[in-house]
Amino acid sequence: MTFTPYDILLVLAAVTALALAILAWHRKLNRGATSxxxxxxxxxxxCSGxxxxxxxxxxxxxxFWADIQFIAIVSIPVFWIAFILPYTGQTARLPLNRAVCLSIVPAVSLVMAWTNNLHGFFxxxxxxxxxxxxxxxxxxxxTGFWIHSFYSYLLLLIGTILLIRTILRTSNPYRGRSVLLLAGALTPWACNALYIFRIEPFAYFDLTPFGFTLSGLLFGLGIFQFHFLDIVPIAYDTVFHNMNEGLILLDPGSRIINLNxxxxxxxDVKTSEAIGAQVTEVFSRWPDLLEGYRGHNMNYDFEFKKNNSGLIYNVAVSHxxxxxxxxxxxxxxxDITAHKKSETELRKSEEMFKALSENASDIIYTLDADGSFSYVNPAWKKILGYSRQETLGMYFxxxxxxxxxxxxxQIFRELIKDRRVFTDTIIKLQHKDGSIRVFTGSASPNIDAAGKIIGITGSLKDLTDQQKLATELQQAHKMEAVGTLASAIVHDFNNIFMAIQGNISLIRKRIDQEEYAYQKIRNIEQSVDKGTELTRQLLSFVLGSQYVxxxxxxNDIVRRTSNMFSSGSKQIKIYKHYQNNLWLVDLDPVQVGKVLMNIYKNAAEAMDGKGELYVGTKNITLGTHFVKPFRAVSGKYVEISIRDTGCGMSEEIKQKIFEPFFTTREPGKGSGLGLSFARAVA
Known part of the structure; x- marks a missing residue:
């Protein structure tokens, strides 16, 4: 076996082709790289064969070695077309069923070549x-060889035509690298023609492997220098021409190379007018567009008026x-006309919302998606006392x-996760002064154009005064019912008690104080006194008290009543605090004294007759907001505070303490009218 310089060149060609195969294989995720x-x-x-x-x-x-080469000879046209089709955008990659169809003739040719000694068809x-x-x-x-050659040349021709079509696209900025591919495609044609047709001086040298190696080098330059398998030219052409946005490609001198x-x-220009022209010439018809470009603005908007209609475009310049x-x-x-229109409508909507909410009597608010306040209208401060600065950023x-x-x-989670809408939901919030305000609230999620929840919008209607009015009305109805009952029986009871009292007094004068019956008669007299007092209270409800x-x-009334109560309740220690220079108050001293005594008695009962009682007076000034629920006028007031060390009351009992005949004491030990009377006087 002898090697010649020609063989050495073939070895170099084989090594080059193998290196290109390995490098391309590492880029097999790109279109056409595997082929x-x-x-x-x-x-x-x-080359090796x-x-x-x-x-x-x-x-x-x-x-033998010529037959080995035939494996490559029949495969190359198929691999060539499998490479060209993705490159020119005909398909993403050659489907398997088509690859099998394309391989039928090469496979038959290979078998016929290897069995040629049996039939001589090749x-x-x-x-x-x-x-x-x-x-x-x-x-x-x-004949068999020429059929094979015709088929192979047909595949090579199809690939070459597709390449030429790609090159002829005037919009394709990758034309230079496509010319490299075309040169690579034509080289094997020339080399193979020299061999088949015995053209001197290469009549017997098969230069086709060298041709394909040279093709590979040219292709490799495109792959590794220009990355044509990374950016497919037809893909560029398709995207460039089909984009809705206007695209203008300029050279470094600001001349137009291409526009879609x-x-x-x-x-409103033709391609022939624009290509090669300075972009400033084309923009000269629209001063705003030209001014923005000359001002080196990388991103600006301009209004384009055409056919009595205005369109707004965003212009972005990229290097x-x-x-x-x-x-x-x-x-x-x-084109951002629709976007600008939406922005304008949204701005108007926000301004309208703000105008309505800023003047609304009910609270209107918005929360961010995390539950913190992003907006509250003035009613929030008016009703709850918190300023916007104190509220924004705080959580509901x-x-x-x-x-x-x-x-x-739980309500917030249902709003955000389930997108539920709440209406007429009772909500209790704390006023800045610590009092509780009752609201009926409505809330719904805010959803942006993408369908994402960005927050919550809600409203709160203050029901506190309304509820207090309803409670007072209910109390009035109860008092009316008591009055109806009392008016029917109070005078009869009073006459009966007077008759009993008179007869008992006469009997008591005839009995010795040491006798057993005398003490029992005294007990009867005390019971009659209690009954008389009860009818007097009922009479006050029915007829109303006469106030002086x-x-x-x-201070004088508190001092007198507390001393009177203290003398009869030795186990209760009373602590007193009197405001100096206490303002005078217009009132009925007798009725207020009764009210205080009733409250002292209730306190003693709550402490089981033993404990501490704190009583004090103080000058205070009440504002409009504080007195509004009580339908009183703002100004100077005197406060009486009474506090005991008893066990306290549950919320349920607090709701009933002013109801007539309601008592927590055992039957027969309380009338249930003490605090009702106190409230009526107050």
Whole structure:
């Protein structure tokens, strides 16, 4: 086996093809890279087989290696078309069923070539010819070979035509690299033609492997220098021409290289007029557009008036760099008319919302998606006392009672997660002064254009005064019922008690004080006194008390009543605090004294007759907001505070303490009218 300089060149070609195959294989995720790798691998096999053929000394050895080469020869056209189709955008990759169909003729050709000695359909008259110290295998090509050649050339021709069509696209900025591919595609054609048609001086040298190797080098330049498998030209062409935005491609000198149909429509220019012209010339018809570009604004808006209609476009100018060298500019013109219109409508809607909410008597608020306040209208401060600065950024539950916080969190979760809408929901919030305000609330989630919940909008209607009015009305109805009952029986009871009292007094005068009956009669008298007092209280409800109002110092009444109560309740210690220079109050001293005594008695009962009682007076000034629920006028007031060390009352009892005949004492130990009377007097 002898190697010649020609063989060495073949070895270099094989190594080059193999290296290109390996490099392309590493880029197999890109379109066409796998087919290109297989194409170069086939070329390497062809070169290697040709080396062995040229080195073989006998006819059988040359025929064997020639048949080995045929594996590559029949495969290369299929791999070529599989590479070109994705590159030119005909398909993402060659489907398997089509690849099988394309491989039928090559597979049959390979079998026929390997079994040629049985039928001679491919070759005949095989012989070795020696020329210029080279020995060549010469065979006569028969019908089968020409069928194979026709099919192979057909695939190569289809791929070449697709490449030419890509090059002829005037909008394609990748034309230079496509020309490299075309040159690579035509080289094997020329080399194979020299071999088949025995053209001197290469009549017997099969230069086709060298041609495909040269093709591979040109393709490799495109792959590794220009990355044409990373940016598919047809993909660029499709995207560039089909984008709705206007695109204008400029060179570094601001001359127009290309513009897509959308840009031509916006600027109302023809391609022939725009290509090669300075962009400032094309923009000169629209001063605002030109001024923005000359001002080196990278992003600006301008209004384009055409056919009595105004369109607004956003213009973005991008620099195009390659290896840190400025290669040109890309101008993008996007129609934002609808967006601007939406912005205007949204602004008007927000202004209308603000105008309505700022003047609304009910509270209107918005929360962010995390539950913090992003807006409250003036009614929030008016009703709850918190300013906007104190409220914004705070969480809704920070204004609720502790016992209501869990329910508030549950409502918030249902609003955000379930997108539920709440209406007429009772909510209790704390006023800045610590009092509780009752509201009926409505809330719904805020949803943006993308369908995402960005917050909550809600309203609160204050029901506190309304509820207090309803409670007072209910109390009035109860008092009316008591009055109806009392009016029917109070006078009869009073007459009966007077008759009993008179007769008992006469009997008591005739009985010795030491007798047993005397003490029992005294008990009867005390019971009659209690009954008389009860009828007097009932009579006050029915007829109303006659008040004698005089300017009075409440310190005097508190001092007198507390001393009177203290003398009969030795186990209760009373602590007193009197305001100096206490303001005078117009009141009935007798009625107020009765009220205080009733309250002292209730306190004693709550402490089981033993404990501490704190009584005090104080000058206070009440504002309009505080007195509004009580339908009183603002101004100067005198406060009486009474506090005991008893066990306290539950919420349920607090709701009933002013109801007539309601008592927590055992039957027969309380009338249930004490606090009702106190409230009526107050």
């Amino acid at each position: 290109f790798a297989l194409l170069m691998l086939a070329v390497a096999l062809w 040709h080396i062995m053929e040229m080195s073989a000394a006998d006819l059988s050895g040359k025929i 070759f005949s008259n095989s012989e070795i010819i020696t020329k210029n110290n080279f020995s060549f295998l010469i065979r006569t090509f028969n 149909p959308a840009a031509r429509k916006i600027l 195009l760099y390659m290896k840190k060298i400025l290669r040109g500019y890309l101008i993008t013109m996007r 539950i920070e204004f609720t009672r502790k016992e209501d916080s869990e329910r508030s969190v 109002v005089t300017p009075t110092n409440l």
